[in-house]
Amino acid sequence: MTDAGLRYGRASLGLSFGVQGVAFALLVTRIPAIQDQYGISDGLLPVFLAAVPILAGAGSVATEKVVARVRPGVVLRWAQPLVLLALLGVGAGREMWHVAVALGVFGLAVGALDASMNMLGVSLQRAYGRSIMTGFHAAYSLGGIAGASLAWAGARWDLSLLASYLPVVAVLLPAALIGSRWYTEGKGPEGTEGGAGGGAGGALSFKLLLPLCLVMTFAYIGDSTVSNWSAKYLQDVLGSSEQLATVPYNVYMVTTLLGRAVGDLGVRRFGAVAVVRGGSLLAAGGFAVVAVAPGAWVGMLGFTMLGFGLCVIVPQTFAAAGRMFPGNSDAAVARLNIFNYVGFLVGSPLVGALGDAWSYRGAMLVPMVLVLATLVYARAFGPESARYGGGHERPRTVDVG
Numbered sequence: 001m002t003d004a005g006l007r008y009g010r011a012s013l014g015l016s017f018g019v020q021g022v023a024f025a026l027l028v029t030r031i032p033a034i035q036d037q038y039g040i041s042d043g044l045l046p047v048f049l050a051a052v053p054i055l056a057g058a059g060s061v062a063t064e065k066v067v068a069r070v071r072p073g074v075v076l077r078w079a080q081p082l083v084l085l086a087l088l089g090v091g092a093g094r095e096m097w098h099v100a101v102a103l104g105v106f107g108l109a110v111g112a113l114d115a116s117m118n119m120l121g122v123s124l125q126r127a128y129g130r131s132i133m134t135g136f137h138a139a140y141s142l143g144g145i146a147g148a149s150l151a152w153a154g155a156r157w158d159l160s161l162l163a164s165y166l167p168v169v170a171v172l173l174p175a176a177l178i179g180s181r182w183y184t185e186g187k188g189p190e191g192t193e194g195g196a197g198g199g200a201g202g203a204l205s206f207k208l209l210l211p212l213c214l215v216m217t218f219a220y221i222g223d224s225t226v227s228n229w230s231a232k233y234l235q236d237v238l239g240s241s242e243q244l245a246t247v248p249y250n251v252y253m254v255t256t257l258l259g260r261a262v263g264d265l266g267v268r269r270f271g272a273v274a275v276v277r278g279g280s281l282l283a284a285g286g287f288a289v290v291a292v293a294p295g296a297w298v299g300m301l302g303f304t305m306l307g308f309g310l311c312v313i314v315p316q317t318f319a320a321a322g323r324m325f326p327g328n329s330d331a332a333v334a335r336l337n338i339f340n341y342v343g344f345l346v347g348s349p350l351v352g353a354l355g356d357a358w359s360y361r362g363a364m365l366v367p368m369v370l371v372l373a374t375l376v377y378a379r380a381f382g383p384e385s386a387r388y389g390g391g392h393e394r395p396r397t398v399d400v401g
Contacts, residue, residue, distance in 0.1 A: 006127055009184025013120050014139040016080060016179065019172050020113060021143020022150070023087050026165060027106070028227075029151040033161055034090060038099045048099070052107040053341035059111020060341075064334035066112075067119065072330060073183035076116040080176045082109040088169045091161035111341075115334045120185060121315075122322030122329050127186025131272070134263030137315040141257035148253065204328045206335070211377035212317050212324070213339045215276075218370040219313040220343025221350065222283060225367045226252050226306055228348040229360070233290070233299070237360050240296035248303040255307025263312045272316050272381040280374040283309025287368035291361050313374065314340070320381045 027034075035045055063075055086109060089102035121136045147168075154164030227249065235245035259279075266275045286305030293299040321336045322329040347367070354363035 005182075005184055006124065006186075008182040009120075010124055010128075010132065012179040012182040012184075013117065013124065014136055016076060016117055016176060016183075017136045017139040018143035018146075019080060019176050020083065020110075020117065021140040021145075022147035022168065022172060023083055023143075024110070025144040025147025026151050026168065027087060027090065029148050030154070030161060030164070033155065034099065037161055038093070038096055040096070040099075048103060050345060052103055052110070053344045055104055055107030056111035056114065057338045057341040059108040059113075060115040060334050060337040061111075062108075063112045063115040064331050067116070067330045067334070071185065072116040072119040072123075073180070073185060075112055076120065076183060077177075077180040079109050079112040079116060080180070081173055083113055084169045084173045084176070088162075088165050091163075091165035111337070114340065115337045118318045118337060119330045119333045120183060122318055122333055123185040125186075125319055126322060126326065126329075131264040131267035131319065133315040133319040134260045134267065134312060137311070138257055138260035138263070141253060141260055141311070145250075145253050145257060148250070204325055204331050204335070208324060209321065209332060209335060211380040212321055212336055215313065215374050215377050215380075216317050216336055216339040217343040217346070218367075218374055219310055219317070220340050221347035222287070222306065222310050222367045222371050223314075224344045224347030225351050225364070226303060226310075229351050229355075230303055233360055233364075234296050238293055238296045238299045240299075244296055248300055251300060252303050252307040255304050256311040259308045259311035260315070263315070266312070267316065272320065273378050275312050276316050276381045277375055277378045279309045279312040280371055280378070281309070283313075284368045284372045285309070287364050287371065291364040291368070310371070316381055323383055324380070 031045075031049070034040070040048060063072075066075055083106060086102050086106035090099055090106065093099050093102060117136070121133050125131065125133050150168060151164065153159075154161075230248035230252065231245040234240040234248055235242060263275065266278075270278075283306050286302045286307075286309055289302030289305060290299050291302075293302055318333055318336065321332040325332040350366065351360075351363045354360075354366060
């Protein structure tokens with residue numbers, strides 16, 4: 001693979017991450033409008049919301065099987081347009097079954113998309129021989145900010161879901177298809193593409209992968225806590241205005257983008273173990289500040305700390321799985337990706353139940369403790385945890401920018 005090919009592959013994959021950030025933000029930030037358009041009751045809404053990550057987990061499991069025969073780039077090339085078309089279907093439908101089918105397709109396609117994107121990211125990082133994974137997730141954060149801004153504009157101007165989604169899909173769908181021409185995979189330790197090969201480091205042991213699965217779950221419990229409860233917490237517990245209560249999530253997204261933009265530099269300088277430990281401590285500190293905050297502005301400081309702390313953990317967890325199983329990294333990433341959705345499913349109900357039964361301040365201490373538990377598993381992020389793939393030499397660093 002030439003240096004130019006790797007650069008094009010990196011840019012095209014970054015575009016894919018960004019497009020997915022836009023699509024996902026457009027869906028989740030317009031949930032009230034979706035509920036109104038289809039007449040979904042408050043009691044039925046959680047069923048729809050839970051179905052998406054459950055089906056995404058199923059899509060990730062299926063992707064592990066598919067990539068044994070078809071390369072991850074092929075899966076990604078067709079999963080991304082399917083996600084965008086499903087988003088358009090959510091906006092275009094009128095009957096309850098329309099949105100059920102559209103969200104079902106969205107969930108399955110998102111699982112395949114997330115898994116295949118991260119498979120390619122791990123493969124490219126192996127080819128580069130240095131940390132670039134966090135940069136891909138920075139592109140996702142940037143897309144999320146863009147998507148949330150577009151959703152805000154649609155709500156501000158009282159646009160229908162179809163009017164909001166159609167122009168975005170009309171631009172992003174051909175861009176994603178054109179960009180998919182340059183999807184590239186690095187070489188595995190046996191010279192095979194990506195992580196499909198066997199050999200040393202190829203046997204996938206769930207026991208070895210389990211610490212990373214737990215870290216992924218804890219990180220997404222923290223992330224879903226911010227996504228689902230920050231506005232309510234600021235308004236109901238800390239007494240902010242309704243307008244100010246919308247700010248923490250935006251601040252969280254911006255700090256996530258900033259942290260990921262420099263995260264790879266931190267990994268190259270200090271190592272993944274130190275970066276993950278630092279991120280875990282900062283995120284736990286953020287939850288502690290939120291829990292004891294006397295007012296809204298101190299609470300905002302806590303959510304800012306959370307963004308900077310949590311942002312590095314997820315991409316480094318995928319990267320660590322690739323190092324641990326270099327001969328079977330595709331399967332490792334697919335299985336690890338399932339715990340993204342486990343954390344998302346567990347986090348919001350857990351905090352809500354604790355908040356109702358105890359207090360929302362006390363509930364914030366639970367994700368704090370779980371994020372701190374990442375420190376126990378931090379050594380799993382170092383190359384020495386698997387001798388960089390069961391005894392293989394670290395690949396030559398490729399100077400491709």
